[in-house]
Amino acid sequence: MDVPAITLAGWVRVLWRGALFGGVVYGCLAILLMVRVVERPLFGLRRPWTPWITQFVCKSAFVILRLPLVVRGRVMRQRGAVVANHVSWLDIFALNAAQRGYFVAKSEVEHWAAIGWLARATGTVFIARKGAEAKKQQAVFEERLRAGHHLMFFPEGTSTDAVRVLPFKSTLFAAFWSHGLEEVMWIQPVTLAYRAPAGCDPRFYGWWGDMEFAGHLLMVLAQGRQGRVEVVFHDPVPVDAFPDRKALAAHCEAEVRRGLEGRL
Template structure:
């Protein structure tokens, strides 16, 4: 059980109430807009994309995490890859640009989270090689609709203090999708709140339970911060194969991971 004491419970209740005040109307609005968008934009979803980004941005402010963006998100469609440290990555990465999350298939069955993930258009991929062609076609359809696909090549979350080797198999679907496809590497660096000795405060990894970690984060005041560093996009066609592509992207993401992150006040 997370250690929540004193005013922490009041802060927790207030934040959860405000988050629900964002999520519940947002869910209703998305359901309505999803019915209307195909009549005006075919497979494009400009209304729900803007709504999703606004909701994530609002949620980030409710949580109280200080946010700093470095570099610029690419404007064209393509893919975005980032290191994966926490469930907080949804807020850190979704606040900077309209993106479509790519997640492992198991997430679709998670209570509550699975429903929200499906609602915002998350693309679920399986490790079953028999589904490779179908998933490649699905990713191509998303790109053709002008979306940016965000996925985490480490394949799992970490403590936020390191970058694990990128799994090159996750890039197989991108190496033969289209000429000129670009992928933007992004580094996410969390900074623990003042007075917290554990620098991995925001990291959620291994066999850590989600509930207690969320209680710990949402009850904290004041919060720490997050730096989101956008590197220059690279062209898939510049690399001979998926392994070389994975190594290049991993090196870019790793290059901005400082030994001790610092965030100006």
């Protein structure tokens, strides 16, 4: 998809939205880091305070962009993880605005300029794609899940064009079949549905392939009349209701795919 040319009015929106957005993100990051200095020695892995700051920032992002965010369904109360389709960098804000949790991201993200720093500060779990790291990663997952964290990840493994769901990879689901975790863990499928602005390409909010982050960010900031984002929470399911990770991944994929088709 070609990024449309930005008009003069669009550049004005880029400047004021970008300044406000950056001020909120980095201003609240400074507050979060100060709160974490007290929170960490008192609660360790548990974070009873700082996720509220993250959620405030993410809700504010949609207000600044004037992009309506609609949340349907209920966030699960059980211990476990959320799995969703992956459309754009906006997914991070949408899911964190709708609930308080911690993302699972590829290890490369940790070293991205600005984004890696934010991800580390907000408690993101970084994973390597090397097989040798599997045991270590599983131990990290266990530790975070037993601490009561809701982990959030994208089983497609990459972002898409907003109008389709790619097959879910079952690899990450294996972490829930270890040391009895399957007996206490639940998984909640979530559909992220983006409706493009009137008259725009249906894939407007999709960020995929070789699209540059900066160009896509500018396009969204410049847009006058935005579309809409829907976060649909499906019914959570217990991990031990499925014979293996592949069956669980297939169920989650079907729920997310059904949710997207219903919204489109």
